Amino acid sequence: MSSGPGRRPPRHWMDLTPDGRHDAVAAMGLPKYRAKQISTHWFSRLEDDPASWSDLPVAAREEVAGKLFPPLLTPVREQTADRGTTVKTAWKLYDGNLVESVLMRYPHRTTMCISSEAGCAMDCPFCATGQGGLQRNLSTAEIVGQVLAGARKLAAGEIPGGPGRVGNVVFMGMGEPMANFTSVMAAVRELTRPEPDGLGISARGLTVSTVGMVPRIAELAENGIPVTLAVSLHAPDDELRNELVPLNQHFDVDTVLDAAWEYARVTRRRVSIEYALIRDINDQSWRADLLARRLRARGDWGWFHVNLIPLNPTPGSKWTASRREDEQAFIAHLEHHGVPVTLRDTRGREIDGACGQLAAAVDAR
CATH class of the missing domain: 1.10.150.530 (DNA polymerase; domain 1)
Structure with missing residues (x-):
């Protein structure tokens, strides 16, 4: 619906x-x-x-x-993985739309991955969310409510490891956060506002992602809240990125990286470059070399950190995760150039791990 x-x-x-x-x-x-x-x-x-x-x-x-306190989020399906320390929830909104959030508990921290829109208008072909189009933006309360639900689970001791707190929030669930900028920034303020007026989470524990909405990156830099910016790049060359991230036709790779570097310069916060490794599409070593050169071309390029993401494939999709040897070669080439790089510890592989996948399964029933 x-x-x-x-x-x-x-x-x-x-x-x-x-x-x-x-x-x-x-x-x-x-x-x-x-x-x-x-x-x-x-x-x-x-x-x-x-x-x-x-x-x-x-x-x-x-x-x-x-x-x-009208009811806004109703859980309709929940999946667990990693011995109960990863919990993915599909929420039905007041109007029947569906979104997802994921709670991930690690030994020394707990991270919530939350949605900012029901659906997404960015139309990235490898993303399950993008295939359904945009239904609507979420309100501030619907965004914050996802984190609050996770906080309650932790406080009640429902997640293995005993009672705990949410220390990190990443806006990397369904939707393009910068396309819902007003509500997302209001949510950021509420998440970071000291108790009892908010949840009192450190701004340094918040990450706001974007596929490259350059004017909003500049606006975020001026906001005065030192969140981490994550740029979903996925390709270092415009020819491929035009296919993987259609917004690239409006804001190309150089424009996006310039905006990201300016964000780092203004905020003194290192920018995360998100790169989903897709088999035989964007995982060639020469693309790692090109990515390194483009980052190094930006003055103090040490303000960038590349976060490689093994793709969580969606059923029936031609897009799938890179081979292990290609993954390792990509890392080696970035490290050869001195680029800081990590490979994300992908949670939830045995459940509907890809963003939007659980909501789509619920909607299909």
Whole structure:
């Protein structure tokens, strides 16, 4: 089911700024200090049922729930991998659209990968999300709500390893975050805002990705919140990138890398260059050499770090992961040029690991 891009979900507490929350409770005839009590329950204690918030007047709890906490995300399918430390959830939104989030617990950190749109308009052919087109942008509350759901699971000890906290959030789920810039930046502010008005996650623990929306990269640099920028490059040459990332026809490789380098210069934050390795398509050693040359051409090129991603193939797709030997050769060529490079520890291979794959499976039922 699709609502189309025009419809928006009902207003939620997480859509409001702290001042907006004061105004919202005052409009209900409650003293403004109630806003902090409500936020303490929601963000600090991770309590999701206003009926149990005993420091609020009984008569006010139902009204608060009805007007400020409409249900936005309903889990419809969950898959686990890596002995329960990776949890992928398909969420049904209020209008029937579907999105995904993934919780990944490692020995010393927990990362949430979240969606910013239902579907995606970028039309990258190897991406499961892009094949369905864009349904609509997510609201701030729908974005933050995915992280909050993971935080509650961790706090309740539902993930192996005992109670914990979300320390890292990556905007690398469904959608192009820069295409929903206003809501994404409001979510970033809420995720990093100190408790009880937000979740108190360090800005350095947040990563915002883009396939190369250059004007938004510049806007992000001016925002003053030092998140990590991740650029989904996937090819160092325009001929191939035009095919893999159609937006490249508007913002070519040099333009995107120039914007990324400027982001690093302004923020003093290293930029991650995301590169999905696709068998016989973009994994040739000469392309590793070309990528290295293009990064080194940007002044202080040490502000770039290449993050290689073994492709999670989607059923029926011609796109699949590189051979192990080609993967290793690609790494060796980058290292020969002195380019910092890592190979992502891909989680969830035994489940619907590719972004958008679980939601598509649910939608097909």
